[in-house]
Structures are given as structure tokens and as C-alpha cells.
Amino acid sequence: QQQVKQSPQSLIVQKGGISIINCAYENTAFDYFPWYQQFPGKGPALLIAIRPDVSEKKEGRFTISFNKSAKQFSLHIMDSQPGDSATYFCAASKKSGSRLTFGEGTQLTVNP
Amino acid sequence: EAGVAQSPRYKIIEKRQSVAFWCNPISGHATLYWYQQILGQGPKLLIQFQNNGVVDDSQLPKDRFSAERLKGVDSTLKIQPAKLEDSAVYLCASSLSLAGADTQYFGPGTRLTVL
Numbered sequence: 001q002q003q004v005k006q007s008p009q010s011l012i013v014q015k016g017g018i019s020i021i022n023c024a025y026e027n028t029a030f031d032y033f034p035w036y037q038q039f040p041g042k043g044p045a046l047l048i049a050i051r052p053d054v055s056e057k058k059e060g061r062f063t064i065s066f067n068k069s070a071k072q073f074s075l076h077i078m079d080s081q082p083g084d085s086a087t088y089f090c091a092a093s094k095k096s097g098s099r100l101t102f103g104e105g106t107q108l109t110v111n112p
Numbered sequence: 113e114a115g116v117a118q119s120p121r122y123k124i125i126e127k128r129q130s131v132a133f134w135c136n137p138i139s140g141h142a143t144l145y146w147y148q149q150i151l152g153q154g155p156k157l158l159i160q161f162q163n164n165g166v167v168d169d170s171q172l173p174k175d176r177f178s179a180e181r182l183k184g185v186d187s188t189l190k191i192q193p194a195k196l197e198d199s200a201v202y203l204c205a206s207s208l209s210l211a212g213a214d215t216q217y218f219g220p221g222t223r224l225t226v227l
Contacts, residue, residue: 006154034215043116043203043218044155089154098143098207099168100216102154 004092006103013110019077021106023090026071030092034100035064035075038087047088048075080110114138116219118204124225130192133222137185137206143167144181145216146189147203155203161187191224199226 006023013019025033034049050057050064050073057064063076077084090103117136125131137144143162147155158177160168163184172179176195181187191198201221207214 004154036218041220043205043220045218046215049215091154098214098216099145099157099160100155102156105152105154 004090004101004103006090006106008106009104010107011109013080013108015080015082015110015112017080017110019075019080019084019108019110021075021088021090021108022072023074023103024070024072025092025101027092027094028071029094030101032093033064033066033073034091034093035062036089036091036102038089038105044089077108080108082110082112084108085110116204116206116217118202118219118222120222121220122223122225124227125194126227127196128193130190131194131224132188132190133202133204133224135187135189135204135219137187137204138217140208141206141217142184142209143207143214144187145205145207146179146187147205147218149201149203149221151200158189158202194224194226196226199224 004025035047036044037047038044048059048062052068061078066073087105087107089105091100093100119134145160146158149155158172159179161181164181179189201223203221205216205218207216
């Protein structure tokens, strides 16, 4: 079964700190790796995404690091803010289709 | 631009009853998805439509779940009869095309409680 494993399950960070969430995948056919942010009562929303032809992508305070040989990717949130408190999901999909396989999620709490 | 609309937002039923959810995707989006999100887990794809044709329903429990997308726009997901383990949030998402890198836009979901 295609799986994406995510850690940690929960994370508490102080305001201004760095939040790091890690994911590992098994299927080498995966070609697209997005991160989604979900607030309570809302659907997931795309935060940032990467393809395996680059090792890093940065958008504002959010950075994805990608290690193709290790089949791992991570999300770094710099200068974490209380408004970043949410559940974050990593996901992956194959180039040939668009089904997203999600990780289990990380509940991030940023204390003021 | 209007987002993905879903209704109802909440539904409480007893086991063995039937229930239906409705989704209106973003205008012009050819691909529509239904995901099941159990509390504390990531969303799991149930079914994927391209226009009004089914692309992937490999994880849909077909003995009790059904879905249709008439005229390639709105979609309904039905559960009949419901079981306790069907308690979850049912998310509808849409994307412009079938390409794997197309952003999937999610609706707010329908929270189903089966008693």
C-alpha cells in the first residue's frame, strides 16, 4: 500500500521559533509533494509544493526540503507565529494521476 | 472566485440510516474528488471524477457508498446503510484537470456522526 509517514504527531513551538515537520514516502513513482494546512472546521488548503527535480523550495516563511535518495521531505516554518497554529499534512501523488496520499497530520501549536 | 461548496455542514444519523452529501466544485474544474477524513487522520480518497466519468474508485466501499457527478458539475455522495465507523468528515475537492500537479481546492467538509 502506498504510504506517506509523517512526524511528529504534535508540535509545540514558541513564537519566533522554527517549526519542522518531516515526512517519508515509499513509492518512487510519486512526483509531486504538497503540504496542506488545515484549520479547525475548514478544509485543507495548499501551503507549498515541490517536485523531486529540486532539493528546496522557499515561499516566504515556509520552506520545503526534499531528499530524493532518502525518500524524505520536510516543512520548515521560520519565525513561527500563533496564527500558524493548525494541522499540517504532507501528501504525495504520482505524475500519471492526481490521487493525493496524505500523511497522518501534525498538530502545530505556536505559543505567544 | 467562489470556492468549493458543500452541504450540509453537519449531519447526525443513526446506524443503518442513509445519508447524502452534496458538492459544487469551483467553476470550470474538470476533476472532482471525495475524501473521507476520520478524526486524527489525513484525508483518504474515496472517489475521483474527471468530468462525469469515474477515474478512481478503488477505495470506495461500494457495498454501501455510491457517488455520481451528473453533467460533470455537481456531485453527490451517498451512504446506505451507514455504520458507526462511517463517522468522519467528508471533504469534496476540485482541480482544473487530471494532472498530478494541479492544486486541489477543498471545501469545508460535511461532518457526519453515526449513532
